Amino acid sequence: MSTMSLVTHLRRLTVSAKALGLHTQLDVASLRVEVSGTDRYFELEPEFATFDPRGPREFSHRMLPKSRVFTGWRHAPRKSCAVSSDKRAFMAFCARNDVRTPRAFARFSEANTNVVIKQVVPGDRGLIRGPFAPGRIPADCLRPSADLILQEFVAGHMLEAWYWDGRLFAVEIHNRPHIVGDGITRVRELIACNSLNPDWIDWVAAEDALRFQGASLDMVLASGRELAVDLRFASALQPPQPENVLNTVIGTPVHEQLLQAGPVFFSAIAQPIRRHTQFVLGAIIDSQQRLWFTDMTTDLRIHPEGYDLMLRGLFGIPVPVPAPAAMAS
Amino acid sequence: MLWMTYHCNWFIHFEAVSKCLAQLAGRATCNMETGALEIRARGRKVELFAQFGLFPPTGGIAYAQALLDNALFFIGWRPYRSRVWPLSFDKRSFKAFCSANGVAVPRLWMRSEDVEADVLVKRGVSSFSEGISGPYAVAAAKSSGRVLAQGEFFEEFIHGDIIKVWYWNAAPVCLEVLPMPTVIGDGTHTLRQLIRGIKIPHIDCDWQACQAIAEYQGLTLDGVVPQGQRAVVEFRYQSLLHPVNSEFPNTNVLAKFATTPLMEQLRSSGEVFWRGIPEAVRQDTLYTVDGILDRTGTARFLEINSNPAAHPDVYQPMLQGLFAEAPACPQ
Numbered sequence: 048m049s050t051m052s053l054v055t056h057l058r059r060l061t062v063s064a065k066a067l068g069l070h071t072q073l074d075v076a077s078l079r080v081e082v083s084g085t086d087r088y089f090e091l092e093p094e095f096a097t098f099d100p101r102g103p104r105e106f107s108h109r110m111l112p113k114s115r116v117f118t119g120w121r122h123a124p125r126k127s128c129a130v131s132s133d134k135r136a137f138m139a140f141c142a143r144n145d146v147r148t149p150r151a152f153a154r155f156s157e158a159n160t161n162v163v164i165k166q167v168v169p170g171d172r173g174l175i176r177g178p179f180a181p182g183r184i185p186a187d188c189l190r191p192s193a194d195l196i197l198q199e200f201v202a203g204h205m206l207e208a209w210y211w212d213g214r215l216f217a218v219e220i221h222n223r224p225h226i227v228g229d230g231i232t233r234v235r236e237l238i239a240c241n242s243l244n245p246d247w248i249d250w251v252a253a254e255d256a257l258r259f260q261g262a263s264l265d266m267v268l269a270s271g272r273e274l275a276v277d278l279r280f281a282s283a284l285q286p287p288q289p290e291n292v293l294n295t296v297i298g299t300p301v302h303e304q305l306l307q308a309g310p311v312f313f314s315a316i317a318q319p320i321r322r323h324t325q326f327v328l329g330a331i332i333d334s335q336q337r338l339w340f341t342d343m344t345t346d347l348r349i350h351p352e353g354y355d356l357m358l359r360g361l362f363g364i365p366v367p368v369p370a371p372a373a374m375a376s
Numbered sequence: 377m378l379w380m381t382y383h384c385n386w387f388i389h390f391e392a393v394s395k396c397l398a399q400l401a402g403r404a405t406c407n408m409e410t411g412a413l414e415i416r417a418r419g420r421k422v423e424l425f426a427q428f429g430l431f432p433p434t435g436g437i438a439y440a441q442a443l444l445d446n447a448l449f450f451i452g453w454r455p456y457r458s459r460v461w462p463l464s465f466d467k468r469s470f471k472a473f474c475s476a477n478g479v480a481v482p483r484l485w486m487r488s489e490d491v492e493a494d495v496l497v498k499r500g501v502s503s504f505s506e507g508i509s510g511p512y513a514v515a516a517a518k519s520s521g522r523v524l525a526q527g528e529f530f531e532e533f534i535h536g537d538i539i540k541v542w543y544w545n546a547a548p549v550c551l552e553v554l555p556m557p558t559v560i561g562d563g564t565h566t567l568r569q570l571i572r573g574i575k576i577p578h579i580d581c582d583w584q585a586c587q588a589i590a591e592y593q594g595l596t597l598d599g600v601v602p603q604g605q606r607a608v609v610e611f612r613y614q615s616l617l618h619p620v621n622s623e624f625p626n627t628n629v630l631a632k633f634a635t636t637p638l639m640e641q642l643r644s645s646g647e648v649f650w651r652g653i654p655e656a657v658r659q660d661t662l663y664t665v666d667g668i669l670d671r672t673g674t675a676r677f678l679e680i681n682s683n684p685a686a687h688p689d690v691y692q693p694m695l696q697g698l699f700a701e702a703p704a705c706p707q
Binding site: 055058060075078242286 | 404
């Protein structure tokens with residue numbers, strides 16, 4: 048499965064619709080899909096994007112000459128909320144709702160722990176720098192800017208959790224991409240070997256990650272020594288990983304925290320537009336399996352495993368309740 | 377990431393067909409369970425059947441004519457479910473047919489002592505570049521005493537660019553020309569390290585095949601490649617060692633060769649290839665022919681594929697052909 052292949056999306060949407068007794072019809076020119084039941088129908092809008100290893104960019108519901116990925120069908124129009132588009136609003140929301148999120152610092156001089164620097168309003172480039180030890184923030188990052196925030200760096204696995212109307216249905220977990228030394232090859236070359244295309248490598252991000260670990264691009268890495276080389280969930284250096292690991296976290300503290308977070312963040316979307324919305328929460332899992340929520344994305348990328356919940360929601364078909372025995376197990 | 381490449385990306389195929397429909401003033405519906413298209417234009421109706429690609433658990437790539445749960449990328453539409461003919465089944469038959477009809481192919485030998493050039497060992501019946509070994513220098517092959525297994529043959533190894541030509545009936549409609557991937561020695565790194573530097577990450581490559589091509593050039597995988605020495609590391613189509621273009625562009629370069637002798641060769645060879653298809657399945661057929669473009673600019677053809685991935689650029693000639701205006705009725 049790929050969450051950005053039209054083949055996967057079309058297959059999953061069709062199977063979900065058929066299982067619910069719904070009929071689907073695709074418009075060949077626009078790739079809009081009409082899903083119809085006995086007494087109503089909905090039109091789903093496709094979303095295309097250009098490819099970037101840090102995640103799809105330049106979203107459009109029309110195919111553009113440079114579109115290369117398909118990010119799913121959505122019940123139009125696309126919705127958004129301040130919590131998903133502004134990091135300060137996200138942090139304020141977390142504070143109001145007792146959701147664990149990394150500390151933020153208003154000024155560079157206040158940063159007394161390891162930090163990352165993020166954009167308040169993530170743009171197409173998705174700027175993120177760091178991690179930096181206290182007092183080690185590079186000069187080029189030190190410009191005071193209203194559009195940047197300093198956030199405590201939390202080490203751990205990176206997680207994305209997908210929700211439909213606040214209900215959890217998919218989880219992806221990534222380790223930070225890393226390289227392994229062989230005692231003869233420079234770090235720069237080891238990093239280059241991990242990307243499909245050298246143009247995709249964010250060398251600034253790699254240098255930040257290396258500096259934090261006391262390493263550099265031009266050093267030869269000792270045989271067997273590992274170094275993390277990026278801190279973002281999506282990276283050109285990320286090896287292929289399983290795309291939905293929800294089943295592996297069920298019954299763990301991580302699952303419990305994700306279940307609690309769903310309705311909380313669902314309430315961040317304005318009530319009049321809240322229904323029929325998919326959102327994604329980003330978080331770090333620390334060594335004690337605590338989640339530190341870092342961001343929310345609303346209605347931008349649609350997960351192919353979410354179509355069943357989407358169609359049930361649109362057509363008012365109840366979600367089956369697991370049998371007691373299954374729940375107990 | 378195959379599903380993102382220009383010719384395996386389904387929505388690019390949809391876009392290509394949509395452009396053709398506009399020209400034909402036609403319309404199409406897609407069966408979402410099978411991916412098939414039903415096209416209506418000029419008073420006629422044609423069904424195009426879909427094929428999908430997947431990575432089976434046993435490794436490699438497979439094509440499926442159904443939209444299976446593990447289908448990942450799109451292989452294309454054509455106006456029939458499947459067609460196979462003898463020349464597409466066995467490379468030896470194809471070469472014999474080409475030779476008999478004046479189409480350039482690499483030389484072929486069945487016994488090691490008869491070999492007169494550097495060679496590969498291939499199987500007559502195989503897909504996706506499977507079952508190939510070598511290359512071997514002529515002297516090594518000749519003195520090897522190697523007895524070929526059933527179905528194998530020695531094929532002349534030609535240096536040049538790898539080409540794939542899509543034909544709609546007898547006409548070449550799309551062409552890819554890919555250089556054989558190379559690395560350049562720096563006097564420090566071993567050949568294995570240089571190959572790791574260009575290969576697609578996180579998937580191990582066929583080191584046995586790399587070893588063979590290294591030995592052919594007097595190198596070893598774990599030996600340092602001298603400064604400035606260029607070594608060919610792959611001769612097969614679209615392997616893990618071909619560079620990935622970050623924009624996944626259209627790789628059809630047919631138009632660039634429009635007025636060249638190569639184009640003339642592709643056209644005349646196409647007439648021969650098409651005649652090699654039995655009449656019952658000849659009309660309205662899409663196929664590809666693989667080859668090597670040698671140093672003189674001549675294509676030397678290797679095999680014909682009856683069940684190829686369709687490039688999005690094939691729909692223009694395909695649909696123009698399928699919906700061609702009927703000839704005027706005799707008075």
